[in-house]
Amino acid sequence: MPGKNRGQQNFEKTLGRFRDYGQDRVFRFWDRLDEQQRQRLLDQATAVDLATLERTHAAATGRTGSRPPKLEAVPIVRLPSHGGDAAAAERAFERGSQGLAEGRVAALVVAGGQATRLGFDGPKGAYPVGPISERTLFEQQAQKIRGLRRRSGHPLPWYIMTSAATDVATRALFADNDSFGLPSEDVTFFQQGMVQSLDFEGRMMLERPDRIFENPNGHGGSLTALLSSGALDDIERRGVDTVFYYQVDNPLIRIADPTYLGFHLEAEAEMSCKVIRKCDPMEKVGVVARADGKIGVIEYSEIDDEHRFATDENGELEFWAGNAAIHIFSTAFIRRVAEHADEFLPYHASAKRIPTIDDEGRPVQPSEPNGRKLERFVFDALGAARPVCLIEGDRSLEYSPIKNAEGTDSPTSARRDLIAAYRSWLDTAGIELPKGGVAIEIDHSRVDGPDEARQLGIRRCAEAGETIRVQAREDA
Numbered sequence: 428m429p430g431k432n433r434g435q436q437n438f439e440k441t442l443g444r445f446r447d448y449g450q451d452r453v454f455r456f457w458d459r460l461d462e463q464q465r466q467r468l469l470d471q472a473t474a475v476d477l478a479t480l481e482r483t484h485a486a487a488t489g490r491t492g493s494r495p496p497k498l499e500a501v502p503i504v505r506l507p508s509h510g511g512d513a514a515a516a517e518r519a520f521e522r523g524s525q526g527l528a529e530g531r532v533a534a535l536v537v538a539g540g541q542a543t544r545l546g547f548d549g550p551k552g553a554y555p556v557g558p559i560s561e562r563t564l565f566e567q568q569a570q571k572i573r574g575l576r577r578r579s580g581h582p583l584p585w586y587i588m589t590s591a592a593t594d595v596a597t598r599a600l601f602a603d604n605d606s607f608g609l610p611s612e613d614v615t616f617f618q619q620g621m622v623q624s625l626d627f628e629g630r631m632m633l634e635r636p637d638r639i640f641e642n643p644n645g646h647g648g649s650l651t652a653l654l655s656s657g658a659l660d661d662i663e664r665r666g667v668d669t670v671f672y673y674q675v676d677n678p679l680i681r682i683a684d685p686t687y688l689g690f691h692l693e694a695e696a697e698m699s700c701k702v703i704r705k706c707d708p709m710e711k712v713g714v715v716a717r718a719d720g721k722i723g724v725i726e727y728s729e730i731d732d733e734h735r736f737a738t739d740e741n742g743e744l745e746f747w748a749g750n751a752a753i754h755i756f757s758t759a760f761i762r763r764v765a766e767h768a769d770e771f772l773p774y775h776a777s778a779k780r781i782p783t784i785d786d787e788g789r790p791v792q793p794s795e796p797n798g799r800k801l802e803r804f805v806f807d808a809l810g811a812a813r814p815v816c817l818i819e820g821d822r823s824l825e826y827s828p829i830k831n832a833e834g835t836d837s838p839t840s841a842r843r844d845l846i847a848a849y850r851s852w853l854d855t856a857g858i859e860l861p862k863g864g865v866a867i868e869i870d871h872s873r874v875d876g877p878d879e880a881r882q883l884g885i886r887r888c889a890e891a892g893e894t895i896r897v898q899a900r901e902d903a
């Protein structure tokens with residue numbers, strides 16, 4: 428093309444390709460962009476694999492709204508307080524503690540989500556959750572990991588998955604706080620991939636005149652990113668064969684819970700899943716069940732009323748096992764799933780409110796869903812695991828996620844549940860609390876449960892200094 432510079436040629440080539448797929452609206456502000464902005468948009472557009480995106484979107488939307496699966500309940504290892512075998516739980520505790528002491532375990536937290544419902548300006552892990560100190564979720568988790576290192580006498584390497592939306596701020600938070608007291612060589616960050624969101628006509632959307640909107644590719648992206656980033660090689664180089672997975676937004680998480688680890692190791696499971704009892708049939712949590720013959724998590728929107736309200740002969744919900752998003756994986760299984768991600772981790776499409784721009788280039792914050800995000804779900808890997816181990820967890824002590832700005836699963840409910848859990852530890856340990864409403868905060872690096880509280884040998888909180896802090900609070 429004589430007379431045309433290389434930039435213009437590249438643009439025309441890319442525009443032609445986008446036109447073939449009905450995606451050329453992405454360039455509708457081209458004439459208004461300066462050189463730098465054009466280059467940015469062109470670079471982003473060139474990286475899009477249009478054929479794969481079209482195929483993925485068609486498959487994901489084809490599945491949405493398909494007939495509800497036929498469900499069967501699956502056997503789950505119950506808590507001793509719910510009829511489970513107490514001796515088996517004790518044996519599992521020993522086995523898990525041994526696994527930790529042998530350095531076989533790493534922790535993986537997924538922290539790449541955009542926290543849209545919470546509406547927090549920053550990565551969710553930076554949310555100030557401490558009822559008294561306002562320590563962040565990350566700081567609280569670092570305390571738990573320090574406690575585990577102390578008890579097991581072994582580093583518990585911590586892998587933190589970020590995304591383009593959270594990476595810079597997350598690394599800065601750790602750098603500014605000396606990795607919250609952990610050796611920096613035992614804290615590894617890796618980034619998940621991004622994928623383009625699409626409007627209801629299947630077209631890409633613009634976030635700015637020079638930028639296509641992309642979302643992190645879902646928590647299932649953790650398994651593929653572990654492989655592609657080299658983090659999985661690093662995990663295996665350390666002699667670790669077991670990965671404890673959790674989500675950043677649950678302040679009650681019992682990281683690397685030895686009993687859970689023990690059951691997983693004893694079962695020689697490739698993947699495990701901890702479940703909690705649903706508080707009512709309408710609770711918005713996925714349930715673990717066999718769906719059309721295959722173990723998996725069925726999202727609350729995919730269950731029909733017949734299964735949702737089904738009860739057994741004792742009048743208990745038949746599908747009571749809510750997915751707490753706490754998993755354990757063998758490293759070999761992560762590798763297998765990640766290498767065959769298209770088979771085991773299909774993309775799902777869900778309607779979301781996606782911030783975009785109008786035809787004048789002005790920002791639009793939609794009040795209703797205006798497009799679909801494509802995401803991989805980590806629990807889809809359950810379908811590929813042989814065998815799977817399913818364990819009941821104690822909701823009141825282990826699960827209270829921060830999802831929404833208020834109401835259920837909010838910072839208020841999570842802090843309330845955190846204080847109630849601390850209160851239960853102290854009660855069990857026979858440590859006296861002041862009368863009346865109090866906020867409680869415990870340093871997890873020193874105490875992580877009633878047994879350690881008891882071992883401190885203290886009788887009253889007033890003697891516990893910074894380890895157990897108590898503050899009179901009318902609202903607590």
Ligand code: UTP
Binds near residue numbers: 540588590674
């Ligand atoms: P959620 O699905 O609750 O998403 O993620 P979120 O980003 O926290 O909140 P919303 O949906 O935008 O309101 C559950 C966990 O999975 C992580 C989140 O960081 C959270 O720990 N996650 C989610 C990722 O790491 N990457 C993703 O692409 C999605």
